[in-house]
Amino acid sequence: MSVAAASIDRNTEPVIRTRDLHRRYSMGDAVINALDGVSLDVSRGEYVAIMGPSGSGKSTLMNVIGCLDKPDSGDYWLNGQLVSQLRDSELAHIRNREIGFVFQTFNLLQRATALHNVEVPLIYAGVPRRERRQRAAAALEQVGLADRALHRPSELSGGQRQRVAVARALVTRPSILLADEPTGNLDSNTAEEIMALFERLHGTGHTIVLVTHDRRIGEHAGRIVRMLDGRIESDTGTQPGTEP
Numbered sequence: 001m002s003v004a005a006a007s008i009d010r011n012t013e014p015v016i017r018t019r020d021l022h023r024r025y026s027m028g029d030a031v032i033n034a035l036d037g038v039s040l041d042v043s044r045g046e047y048v049a050i051m052g053p054s055g056s057g058k059s060t061l062m063n064v065i066g067c068l069d070k071p072d073s074g075d076y077w078l079n080g081q082l083v084s085q086l087r088d089s090e091l092a093h094i095r096n097r098e099i100g101f102v103f104q105t106f107n108l109l110q111r112a113t114a115l116h117n118v119e120v121p122l123i124y125a126g127v128p129r130r131e132r133r134q135r136a137a138a139a140l141e142q143v144g145l146a147d148r149a150l151h152r153p154s155e156l157s158g159g160q161r162q163r164v165a166v167a168r169a170l171v172t173r174p175s176i177l178l179a180d181e182p183t184g185n186l187d188s189n190t191a192e193e194i195m196a197l198f199e200r201l202h203g204t205g206h207t208i209v210l211v212t213h214d215r216r217i218g219e220h221a222g223r224i225v226r227m228l229d230g231r232i233e234s235d236t237g238t239q240p241g242t243e244p
Contacts, residue, residue, distance in 0.1 A: 013077065013080050014041040014042055014043045014044070014077075015042055015043065015044045015078070015079050015175050015176055015207050016040065016041065016042035016065060016076075016077070016078060016176065016207075016209070017040075017041050017042075017075075017076070017077040018038055018039055018040045018041075018064070018065075018074065018075070018076045018077075019039050019074055019075045019076075020037050020038070020039055020073070020074040020075070021035045021037070021038040021039070021061070021064060021071045021073075021074035021075075021076065021084075022035055022036060022037060022071060022072050022073045022074055023035040023060050023064065023069070023071050023072055023230075024072055033229075033230045034057050034060040034230055035057050035060050035061060035064070035071065035074075035230050036057070036229065036230035036231050037074075037230075037231060038057070038061060038074070038227075038230070038231065038232060039232075040061075040225065040232065040235075042176075042207065042209060043207075044205075044207055045202075045205055045206075045207055046207055046208075046222065046223060047198070047199075047202040047207075047208045047210070047220075047221045047222045047223065048208070048209050048210065048221055048222075048223045048224075048225060049210045049211075049212060049217070049218035049219075049220070049221035049223070049224045049225070050062065050209065050210070050211045050212075050225045050227065051211075051212060051213065051215070051218045051224055051225070051226050051227070052213070052226055052227035052228055052233070053213065053228070054213070055229075056227040056228050056229065056230070057227045057228075057229070057230040057231070058211050058213075058227045059180075059211065060230075061211075061227065062178065062180055062209075062211045064076060064084075065078075065176075065178060065209060066095065066099055066101065066178050067083055067091040067092075067094050067095045067098075067099065068095070070084060070091070071084055078094065078098055078099075078175065078176075079098055079175040081094070096121060096124055096125055096172065097125070097172065097174070098174055098175045098176070099174050099175070099176055099178055100168075100169030100170055100171075100172060100174035100176070100177045100178065101169055101178055101179075101180070102162070102165050102166055102169050102177065102178070102179040102180070102182045103165065103180050103181075103182070104180060104181040104182060104183075104184035104185055105185060106153070106161045106162060106164070106165045106185070107165065108153045108161060108164060108165065108168075109153075110152065110153050110154065111152065112152065113149065113150050113151065113152055114140060114145060114148050114149050114150070114151055114152070114153075114156065114164045114167075115133070115136050115137065115140065115149040115150060116136075117153070117164055117165075117168055118136040118139050118140060118164060118167045118168045118171050119132045119133065119136040119171070120168065121168060121171060121172045122135060122136065122171060122172065125172065132171075135171050136149075136167070136171055137149060139167035139168070139170045139171040140164070140167045142167065142170060143163040143164075143166050143167045143170075143197060144163065144197075145160060145163050145164060145167065148160060148164075157190070158185060158186050158187075158190055159186060159190035159193055159194060162182060162183075162185075162186065162190075162194050163194070163197065165182075166182075166194075166197060166198075166201075170201075170206075175207065176207045176208070176209055177198075177201065177206055177207065177208045177209070178209050178211075179198070179208065179209070179210045179211065180211045181211065181212055181213070181214075182194060182198075182210070182212075183195065183212075183214070183217055184214075191217065195217060195220045198210070198220065199220060202222075208221070221237075222237055223235070223236065223237040224236050224237055
């Protein structure tokens with residue numbers, strides 16, 4: 001199927017739409033159904049937490065939503081484009097353009113300044129140097145770190161490093177922010193500061209999908225999708241216009 005044929009109206013469709021996703025892994029003679037028929041819509045501007053115990057399928061769903069993995073069957077549309085059938089090289093392009101990732105371990109370049117760390121996705125996207133410097137500086141200002149632009153990760157606190165990671169996720173102006181246990185390496189006070197930052201970003205219109213096992217962190221979202229054994233067990237706080 002061509003990209004044109006796979007496209008749908010971005011103005012009327014959810015930014016994320018999955019239908020009957022299945023993903024299986026083999027472990028010796030056993031087959032694990034990591035995703036067992038997952039259908040999920042996320043509207044633009046929603047703040048959704050995907051929760052569940054270890055082995056529930058939440059990480060596999062995150063990998064599919066983030067275009068880091070492909071389902072064995074089922075369909076996934078991101079921002080109106082059917083991405084579940086794209087080649088790996090096409091998925092890499094989609095990841096860089098449409099998704100801003102925030103990871104538990106920050107994933108920063110240790111010898112680079114905060115400004116350069118935020119610039120990195122724009123370098124891969126081929127953005128001219130002057131423009132990417134301006135956009136990186138603006139993203140750091142957005143997360144309250146304009147005065148730390150020339151500091152390296154070793155010179156920043158854990159919370160500041162995660163703010164740099166959030167700025168890096170924002171700098172490509174993605175369709176969604178995808179956060180995987182973003183407070184897992186932070187103390188409780190710093191974790192609350194990062195969650196307050198996500199709430200402010202959501203308030204400015206960002207679509208956020210948060211993957212966590214921590215109930216206190218998940219409750220910051222306006223909608224909680226709980227997974228168990230590769231399926232959606234419950235979907236609460238759904239905003240009007242979405243389908244559970």
